[in-house]
Amino acid sequence: MTGWLEALERLSGSRAKAGLTRQLRPRPADDFVVDLAGNDYLGLSAHPSVVAAAASALAAYGLGATGSRLVRGSTDAHSLLEADVAAFLGFSSALVFSSGYLANLAAVRGATAVCDLIVSDAYNHASLIDGCKISGRRTVVAPHNDPTAVATILDAHPGQPAVVVTESVFSVDGDLADLATLHEVTSSRGALLLVDDAHAVGILGPGGAGGVAAAGLAGQPDVIVTATLSKSLGGAGGVVAAPEPFIRHLIDTGRTFIYDTALPPAVVAGVHAALQLTRDADDRRTVLTTRADQVVTRLTEAGFPVARPAAAVLSVLAPGPEAAVAWAADCRDRGVAVGCFRPPSTPDGSSRLRLTLNAGVPDEAFAHALDVIVECAP
Structure with a gap:
């Protein structure tokens, strides 16, 4: 089979034009960003x-x-x-x-x-x-x-x-x-x-x-x-x-x-x-409940209506895949990690930021992260 690498490059170019290129971003052990992207909901991974x-x-x-x-x-x-x-x-x-x-x-x-x-x-x-x-x-x-x-x-x-x-x-x-x-x-x-x-x-x-x-x-x-x-x-x-x-x-x-x-x-x-x-983590679950209310209030007041999460996951719609990538990158540059979901990860074809609540994030850092998300919005 010849030309298979060229065929893969063409497919990669098509994904890039559609804003669907993905990148690995290794993080160091002493990464100090506010994590609203991972799934460590109760903050137990480093307990x-x-x-x-x-x-x-x-x-x-x-x-x-x-x-x-x-x-x-x-x-x-x-x-x-x-x-x-x-x-x-x-x-x-x-x-x-x-x-x-x-x-x-x-x-x-x-x-x-x-x-x-x-x-x-x-x-x-x-x-x-x-x-x-x-x-x-x-x-x-x-x-x-x-x-x-x-x-x-x-x-x-x-x-x-x-x-x-x-x-x-x-x-x-x-x-x-x-x-x-x-x-x-x-x-x-x-x-x-x-x-x-x-x-x-x-x-x-x-x-x-x-x-x-x-x-x-x-x-x-x-x-x-x-x-x-x-x-x-x-x-x-x-x-x-x-x-x-x-x-x-x-x-x-x-x-x-x-x-x-x-x-x-x-x-x-x-x-x-x-x-x-x-x-026995009812206290941590209470933190997540409080933060769910907090994030919905903050984002809705800023003009980004979001549904109250049933657990610790919620999404904010972005205008398109390129805008979602830029939004997430700007947040990351300011020390806040958020998820960026684009097709085919989103079954309805739209792009969005996905925020995951983490009971291990300090209150002040969480409030700051919400401000950064609003300020970096496209």
């Missing part, structure tokens, strides 16, 4: 107890897991975390993956062992969309956050085993799915409900147990929950929580579990310590 637990496991186990979970990668630390996170989320069993992305791929594909139809929310995360694609099953995309539309789709396929796939708190705009109504729709029609709870765990529900728990659905036999360990828990990895037969199915058949090197024990131990802190 002394978390760091100490990770350091202790690092000394005990070494740097990596040294193999896949079914070979040498499963440690006592993995088993302890899985038991505790299952209880935390209200399910009988849980399985830890090396990333939330891989957990979602496995969960969606695993559900299609018994389901011929997938109904997927239009605003679902890329990992859920890719899970639908690799499953090989028919996928119908439902209008965003519309249980009535989901019911109509399921009714159009009577007797066909189905799984409905959604997020609890959607990762782009931060709005909350109506999980209770959605479960009424699925349960009355014999369908499964698979919920990515990544942006709700640690923030919503009793003790931060997530959006599924907040909706009263924890432990339901027709519900599957996935989540990352990299947001409120401040670490890395992903988890699937579900009835035990489904977890057993993933252990036996889940390709992203079987063939992937396990999450390092040091990370597992650090996440486990963060989980203990999360249960």
Whole structure:
């Protein structure tokens, strides 16, 4: 094959003209920007107890897991975390993956062992969309956050085993799915409900147990929950929580579990310590609630109407992809990190800044960051 590099350069040029070029920006360990871009919602990633637990496991186990979970990668630390996170989320069993992305791929594909139809929310995360694609099953995309539309789709396929796939708190705009109504729709029609709870765990529900728990659905036999360990828990990895037969199915058949090197024990131990802190982090959740009100008031008064976030994610529309990039860059130059979301990350084709609230940011720095965002607006 000749000319393939030239073809890639042409594609790169097309992306650049559309304002869709992306760049890696390595940050130093002593980076002092105000972080409203990362997902460390509770500010636990550098908590002394978390760091100490990770350091202790690092000394005990070494740097990596040294193999896949079914070979040498499963440690006592993995088993302890899985038991505790299952209880935390209200399910009988849980399985830890090396990333939330891989957990979602496995969960969606695993559900299609018994389901011929997938109904997927239009605003679902890329990992859920890719899970639908690799499953090989028919996928119908439902209008965003519309249980009535989901019911109509399921009714159009009577007797066909189905799984409905959604997020609890959607990762782009931060709005909350109506999980209770959605479960009424699925349960009355014999369908499964698979919920990515990544942006709700640690923030919503009793003790931060997530959006599924907040909706009263924890432990339901027709519900599957996935989540990352990299947001409120401040670490890395992903988890699937579900009835035990489904977890057993993933252990036996889940390709992203079987063939992937396990999450390092040091990370597992650090996440486990963060989980203990999360249960008693009502004070940090109160900070997030206060800041959600603060950011909505400040931006709305400045002429940028935003919806109040259901958890700790909200978006501010930008005029276009180039304007969003420039806005984020200007904020960064003034010491404030914000997310910049452009197509294809935004399913509606518009561009926006995404702000993530962090309970670890001091009050004065947070207020200053809001001023910078307003002042740098295009």
